[in-house]
Amino acid sequence: MPTDKDILVSFRGVKKTYDGENLVVKQLDLDIYRGEFLTLLGPSGSGKTTCLMMLAGFEFPTSGEIRLDGKLLNRVPPHKRNIGMVFQNYALFPHMTVAQNVGYPLQVRGVSGEARQRQVREALAMVRMEAFGERFPAQLSGGQQQRIALARALVFKPQLVLMDEPLGALDKQLREHMQLELKALHRQLGVTFVYVTHDQGEALTMSDRVAVFDQGLIQQLDPVGxxxxxxxxxxxxxxxxxxxxxxxxxxxREGDRCTLNLPGGHVLRGVRVGEATPGQAATASIRPERMRLVDASDAAKAADAGNVLRGHAAGVIYFGDHVRLQCDFTEQPQCFVKVPLDTPALASLAPGQPVALAFEPEHLRIFS
Structure with a gap:
C-alpha cells in the first residue's frame, strides 16, 4: 500500500475554467506515485489534457493546489518545474540537429561542454538513436522523431515525464510497437510517467493505473485489471x-447481488453497483468474451447455474482468430459475443435462427 512518502504529485481541490462560468476540470483530487505509469484517459473535452497542462505549467488552476514532491506549483513557470514533456507533434526544432535538439534543455539550464555532450549521448543511447545525432528532424521517420522527443524529455533527468498523445501521429503497427518500447523504457528508468490519450487500448497496454475522465471529473482510478x-x-x-x-x-436485492428484470421476461442475476431499489431502472454490462454460445440442450443446464439470454442471430463477422456473433433480443440494444472458430454450432448458424448465450452472474454488472 503506497504511503505519503510514495506520492510525487498531488492535486487537491483543483478546478479550471477558461470563461469564468464553465468548469473544464470540476473537482480534481489525485495522487500520482513515484515511478508509476499513470494514464489520463477520456473522450475529447473530458478535462484530461487540461489536467496535464496544469501539471506542466502551461495552464494555471482557477482554484485548488498542485504539488510536486511537496512543493506548491500553482504559479511556478514550466522551465522551473523539473518536468519533461513530449508533445503529439514532437515540437522538434527543424533547424537544429538531433543532438542539438536533445541538448537544448541542458543549454537552457546552463549545462555546457563535455557534460552536455555526455548527457546527450546517454539520452540518445536510451532510445537507441545514438547514430542519428548529426541528422535533422526532416530526415527522420515519425517513429524516430518520437524517440528523439522522448530523449529530449529525459536528458536532464526529470522527476516526472508528461506525454500528450505522443503516438497519435503514427500508423497502427508502429504505434503498437512504440507502446511496448515506452513501457520497457519506463521499467528500465523507473521515472514517473503521466500519459494522456483517448485510446483505451493504449491505456490498458502501457499503464500501471488509469484515471478515466468524463465531464471534468475522474470517473474511476484503478489498476488496468x-x-x-x-x-x-x-x-x-x-x-x-x-x-x-x-x-x-x-x-x-441480496447483499452485493441483485436481479435485473428485462422487458422480454428474462430475469438475470448480477453484481449490484450502487444503491439499487426494486423497480428502479438500471443498465447492466457484460463483456463479450464472458458470454458463450450454447445449444438448446446445454441452455437449460446453464440457466440453472447462471444466466441465459435467448434471442436470434443477426449476423456473423469474421475476425481471424474468432467470429463476432451479433444477436438480437427483445427491446434491447444488439449484443455480440466472441465465438471461437471451432465452435460446432457456428457451422449451421444463419441470421434469424434462435440462439442462447450463457454467462455467469459475477461477470454481469448492474448499474442503478
Whole structure:
C-alpha cells in the first residue's frame, strides 16, 4: 500500500475554467506515485489534457493546489518545474540537429561542454538513436522523431515525464510497437510517467493505473485489471473495452447481488453497483468474451447455474482468430459475443435462427 512518502504529485481541490462560468476540470483530487505509469484517459473535452497542462505549467488552476514532491506549483513557470514533456507533434526544432535538439534543455539550464555532450549521448543511447545525432528532424521517420522527443524529455533527468498523445501521429503497427518500447523504457528508468490519450487500448497496454475522465471529473482510478473487470459505472464500462448493455429494472436485492428484470421476461442475476431499489431502472454490462454460445440442450443446464439470454442471430463477422456473433433480443440494444472458430454450432448458424448465450452472474454488472 503506497504511503505519503510514495506520492510525487498531488492535486487537491483543483478546478479550471477558461470563461469564468464553465468548469473544464470540476473537482480534481489525485495522487500520482513515484515511478508509476499513470494514464489520463477520456473522450475529447473530458478535462484530461487540461489536467496535464496544469501539471506542466502551461495552464494555471482557477482554484485548488498542485504539488510536486511537496512543493506548491500553482504559479511556478514550466522551465522551473523539473518536468519533461513530449508533445503529439514532437515540437522538434527543424533547424537544429538531433543532438542539438536533445541538448537544448541542458543549454537552457546552463549545462555546457563535455557534460552536455555526455548527457546527450546517454539520452540518445536510451532510445537507441545514438547514430542519428548529426541528422535533422526532416530526415527522420515519425517513429524516430518520437524517440528523439522522448530523449529530449529525459536528458536532464526529470522527476516526472508528461506525454500528450505522443503516438497519435503514427500508423497502427508502429504505434503498437512504440507502446511496448515506452513501457520497457519506463521499467528500465523507473521515472514517473503521466500519459494522456483517448485510446483505451493504449491505456490498458502501457499503464500501471488509469484515471478515466468524463465531464471534468475522474470517473474511476484503478489498476488496468480492476478497471476492465470491475468498472465503477456505466460510462466506464462502455468506454473501456467492448461491452454489451442491457436495459431493465431492479428486481430482488441480496447483499452485493441483485436481479435485473428485462422487458422480454428474462430475469438475470448480477453484481449490484450502487444503491439499487426494486423497480428502479438500471443498465447492466457484460463483456463479450464472458458470454458463450450454447445449444438448446446445454441452455437449460446453464440457466440453472447462471444466466441465459435467448434471442436470434443477426449476423456473423469474421475476425481471424474468432467470429463476432451479433444477436438480437427483445427491446434491447444488439449484443455480440466472441465465438471461437471451432465452435460446432457456428457451422449451421444463419441470421434469424434462435440462439442462447450463457454467462455467469459475477461477470454481469448492474448499474442503478
Amino acid at each position: 480492476a478497471l476492465y473487470e470491475t468498472p465503477g459505472n456505466a460510462f466506464v464500462a462502455s468506454f473501456i473495452g467492448d461491452s454489451n448493455r442491457l436495459q431493465g429494472q431492479i428486481g430482488l
